Each structure stands twice: as structure tokens, then as C-alpha cells.
Amino acid sequence: MKELQRLEEFKKSVYNKFNVYNSLFLNLPYRNIENVGMVIPLMLDQCQKGLKSGKSPQEILESFFQNYVDIASEEERINFMFRIIQYVERQVVLYDSVEDAAFPKLYKHSNNLTIKDYFELVDKNKSWDKISEQLSSFSARLVLTAHPTQFYTPAVLDIISELRTLILDNKIDDIDVTLQQLGLTSLINSKKPTPLDEAKNIIYILRNVYYEAVGELYAYLKRNINNSEFENYNIMKLGFWPGGDRDGNPFVTADITSKVADELRITLMKCYYNDLKKLQKKLTFTDIQIFINELRSNLYAAMFNPAKQVGYTDIIGPLEKIRKILIAKYHKLYLTELDYFMDKVKIFKTHFATLDIRQDHSIHTKVIAAVLQKNGIIKEDLSELDTATLVDILLHKELKLNADNYEDIIKDTIVNISQLKEIQQKNGEEGCNRYVISNSEDIFSVLFVYGLFRWCGWNSDAITFDIVPLFETMIGMDRSEKIMQELFSMPAYRAHVKQRAETQTMMLGFSDGTKDGGYLKANWSIIETKESLSKVCANHTIKAIFFDGRGGPPARGGGKTHRFYAAQTKDIANNEIQLTIQGQTITSTYGTKEQFIYNCEQLLTAGLSNNLFGEKNVIPDASRKLIEELSELSFEKYDNLKHHPKFMSYLENMSTLKYYTKANIGSRPGKRGNKAKLELTDLRAISFVGSWSQLKQNVPGYFGLGTALKTMKDRGRIDEIKGLYENVPIFRALMSNSMMALSKCYFELTSYMKEDAEYGAFWTILKQEYDLSKEMLLEISGMEILMEKEHISRESIKIRENIVLPLLVIQQYALQKIGMNSEYKELYEKIVTRSLYGNINASRNSA
16 A cells, blocks of 8 residues: 555656656757757657667667758767757756655655664564664664766756755746756766865765754654663764775875865864854853854864864863753753754764775785885795795784885875874874775785784774775685684784774675676675674674675665665674765765665664564575575576676677766776776776666676576476575565666667677677576566566656666667767767766666
């Protein structure tokens, strides 16, 4: 019933409103674009009919130009296509605004568990004692990244925010004016953003959305928890990667890291200043005004001077004095408002969000080799030392590093680690206290960083940083248990873990894992890795924390994320939920206050419900064996695809892969290293997954699954698989997310490729596995269509796909023209690059 109510609300508040406001686009003030609004529906119709009948994008558009708009010259056609792209980009912005405005109405009818529902269940089960300790320490951490699929500028975000407000109030005249403003505002960056630009764009969202949203979420939790003493200010934490994520991005320097840390702190001071200013209008009592004026003066100075330090005690101290006076002399007047502000100060302190540092293990290897060579310990290479000797040097040898003795990345790495103390002094320890190592595959991934901290001025017993290995390859995950076992067995490292509150954070990479092992193998390996690492930590009485590197789409660990956490097995340590929020997912899933609170609530209830109902999430041995068999079968199929001679050249020549780096949507290069020949290991997961998404093929989200399921069916074991889907929540969650990836496929768009002399056979392999995966998933789930029970998501995907279909056909047409070496090749390349934006935004979780 609730789902039907939601569907009705969706039609009324989203579908109908979008169609009404979309008609206003007829008057958008573009130069030479007067008739585009009227032509778009016709173009969509021709694209749909043409693709269904097997026509290529080239045939569809050339027929359209000749029969419907009478544009003969190629230059005029190119100009027209650019105008269509501009139009579609803004249609996407409008649809985003309409859907976001309707969000509060839609989630009222949701079947998902709210915090209030959760606490009612706790009351009903009389299990407050069981979870009271968990409530006081449990937390979720959202780590915002700057990966290159989030490119709305603050100006466009302001327009979207304004549109949402106007749509809620049905102010059609004002909406018309705002759409005209949108028509004249550039949606793209004129040049590549710097890491500092990226950081400022995300900090804009912190200031304008998350500052209030986190405060409201905490107040909401306090109201609903059956405990007046509740004070878990870490229950919802924010992390931050822009400016700290150095992995593969040579533009993130020590100087950038320092500036971003300052920007986070200064922006928070502005938030505090504005709140205090509002509060001062209510707390007009003489003996309180003295404290407020002094605090305002300090905050004001800190807003404009990075050197001005205002510590946490400098802020909370005066507020506590004000609180005492309010209670003693002024009948607790406005105490609720003061407490609300003080709670935010206790949550954000002086850091706003924790700036994580990340670097690839290969860079640390270069640094250590250079340092040991400079100190005469090796001549040229680390292989001169045996393992025991190298371990002893890293753990015990005293060295002092002078960054000026080195060059380039080695120098900057030393400068960066050396300056982290200063960042902690300014922003507080929570401002920057985690160092993540990409591509961790041995004990040295952790020990190199431990050694560098020691040699950069940190005492062994006072390294106030969590050293976080990132296991993201199949090799890394396979070795992870042995790696952590070895590390915990070293007294020096074990002492470090002890002074870090007996806690070890370990990161699992969904994105590179899927690129490496395929969808099912990677996800199942992550589950098994978490279980084995939980056991290792428990054996050493260490609290295990898992940090999940997730992207937007199912192929990168996205999709319905809360399903995954609610379904995690009881053998996985459940102390915190930590995950990255990447690209356009920042604005599409957590972009408004209502969305942020709702989705954070879903994460919290997913994690907490494991403590109440965790006994249900037990996977019987027979089921484990079955998933393992499926995992290996799917991996075999995917691995064969990876090693197909046309795999990389197909991506390079038939997709938008090379154009990701040309688009001004991120500061980071599209691949690691500078090799002339592109290799899969060097390729960024974002451009890898995103390129499949632009093709509407979404290969990493399902490939191998159909073959694995069909093989089991042919062996007479289909009923076992159906039982697995029905009875094992984690398997069902994985299959549901894969169905989402399949539902966003549209092979008709590229069906012309099956006739291609070089790539036709390869395209056919992809299409056959898509068909088989869809057929088998429908069979084991008992559904007739993909996402059958998710009416709203299905309808939303359908509308979004229709909006961008003309853009995608144009993109494929341009790629065909480039392949023919058109004299306008450069312009067609610009069309392909420009077409990325609208499709990424429309997909909302495409990369």
C-alpha cells in the first residue's frame, strides 16, 4: 500500500510538475535556439523509434536533419547538436530540482526503518540494555571525495536550491525567471579545477547543507532516544578527501593540504559566527552579552586570518558560562536554542570534517628507497635488504629527514607528513588523523608510513594518526588477514594500535576490486575479507573498523547502500559504518538537508539493526559454498573478458574513456602513471566504470553473473539459487544492486557496433551476457521486470533515460564521425566531451 501511495505522489509531485515546468524551457534565452524546445520531443521520438528498429545513431540523426529541421551543412548540424546538449543539460537540472523538492513527500510513504521505528522496536523487544552501550559509541562516517563526477559550481547549486524552494511553493512566474537565469549560466568549468577549487566546492555544501543537517539529525536522535543522558557527538561524522587525497593526483601538494585544512576551519568559524549573531538577538541580557561579544570578536578575527587560532575550549567555554547564567538567572529562556548551537560546536569542534591523507604504496616505496639510499643503508634498491632487516629499520632505527635533501614527490611527501602536526594544532586532532595507503598488498604498506612518521619528527608512542591500509585488489584482499596478523604480532606496531584506543581502521576498495575481480567476486571477497579481519582483530582484542571505498553505481559499491549494511553477517565487526560519498552522489543522495538526514538515518538504522536482529544474518555453510562457487564462475567469465585482445582497445576507441580527462570536471588525471600504452591496472575506476555507463552497457555491474547462474541451472541447482536469494539477505542485496545496473543498460544505443569488422564480435559477447544476466536474475527473483518492487526508482530511471537519450545518440554519432576521420574531428571531440556532463548528472550514480 505504501509503495502505491508513493507512486501516486511521484506522479503528482514529480512527473506532472516536471512536464509543466519543462514547457517553460520553450522560452529559454539562448542565442539561435528558439525552436530547440519544440524539436526535442520530436528528436526523442525519432531516437526511440530508430534505435528500436536497429538504425545507427548516424542514420537516425542524418534522417532527422534532412526531414525535420532541414539543416544541410555539417557545421550547422554541429552547432545544432551543441544547442541540444545545452538544452538537455538544463532539463536534467530542472528534473533534479523537481525530484529533490518532492523528496520529503515521497519518503513519508517509505517502508524503510526510521530511527523512531527502530527505537519503538527496541522498546517492544525490551532490549535497551542490549544496545545502550552500542548507542553511546556507534557512529557512521561519510567521507566526501573530490572524484571527477561532481562538477556543479556553487552558482548552479544556488540555482538548484532556489528552484527547489520555488517548486515547493508552485511560484510559476519566479520559476520562469530562474529558468531563464539557468539558461544564461554556464554549467561547466572553463578550465580544469585545481584541488583547492574542488575542496571549496565541497566545502560550499558543508556550509550550506551539512552544518544544519548534522545539527538537526543529532537533535532528532536526542528527541527519540529513550535516554536523557545521551551524548554521542560522534554518531554522525564527516570526513574529507579533497586536498588530502594525493593518490594519482600530482596537483595535491603539501601546500594544498595546508590551505584546505585552513579553509575547513575558517568556514566553520563563519558558521559559528552566524549562529552566534542570531542567538545574540535573543540573549539580550547584560551579563551574557559580555561573553557573546568577546566570542563574536574572536570568531570574526578567525574568519579572515588563518593564523588566528580559536580553539575548541575558547568556543565552548564561554557558551557553558552563558548556559549556567541562563539557568540561574533567566528562567532557562532560549536554553533549547543555546543547547542546539552548543551541540553543533561539540560535533564539529574546530575541524568541521576530518581531512584524510591518502597516497599510493608505490610512492612510499620510492620515498623509503630514497631515504635509505641517502643515509647509506642501501646502494640502489630495497631488495638489498631482507625482510627482517627492513622491518627492524622501519620500527626502530632513528633517522631525521630534511626535505630539502630530496626532490619532487619525495620532498613533498616528507614536507606533508612533517606539517600534519601543525594542522592538528590548528584544527584539533580530529581535523586530520588518518593516513590511507592505496594498493596495500604487504606489511610494508603500513610500516613504510609508520617509519616515515617516526623520521618526520613524531615519537613512536605519540603518532596521533590511524594508519589505514586500503585493500582494493584481489591480491590485497587475499593477503589482508596474514598482513594484519603479522603487524599485530610486532610489539612496536601493537603499541601504536594501543595508543590509538585499541582500534584498527582498514579500508576496502569496492571500485578497484570490481575492476579487478568482477562484480560478484569483488563483493563476496570484501564480505569474506571483513569477516577474516574481524576475527584477527578480535583475537588481538582490537576493535576493527571498516572503511568502505564506495562509488555511486553498483559496480563501485553503490546502489542501495543501506541494504548492504543491514544484510552484513554477524561475523563482521559492527562498530562503525564508514564509507566514501563520491562524485554526483554527494548532491544526488545527500544534497539537501532532507535527503542527508533521511539517508544518514538509513545508514544508522542499518548498522544498529544488526545488533537487534543480527542473528538472522548468518550464512549457513552450504549457502557460503554456493556463493563461493557462483563467485568463481562469474570471475572466470569476467577474467576472460578482461584478457580478451579487444578489451582495452574497445574502451579506448568505442567509448568515451579518453574524453574523461579532457573534460574540466576534476583535477586528477584519468590514469595512474605516465605509460604510453594504457593498461587496466593504471586506469582509474571512475573513468573505467563511467565509460561503460556512457555506453549504456554497465559491464562492471553484472558481467559474469548470468553465466554463473546459468551454469548452476544447467547443473540442476536452480532451486538452491532461488533459496539463496530468498533466505540470504546479503546475496539478495547484491543481486538487487546488480538489477539496478542492468536496468540502466540500453544496448540498442550501440547495436550498430555488432556490424563493426573489428569490434562486432566483442560487442556481441557483452550483449549476450547482458541478456543472460537479466534472464537469470528475473528467474531467481521471481520477478517479471527488473526492479519490479521499486516503482519510484524505476520510474525515475525511465524519465532520466528519456531526457538524455537525444544527448547519448548525439554522443554516439560524434564518436562514429571521429572514427571516420571527419574534417570536423576536433569539433566532434568537443561534442563527446561536452555530452559527458548531462549523462553523468542524469544517471545520478553513474561513476
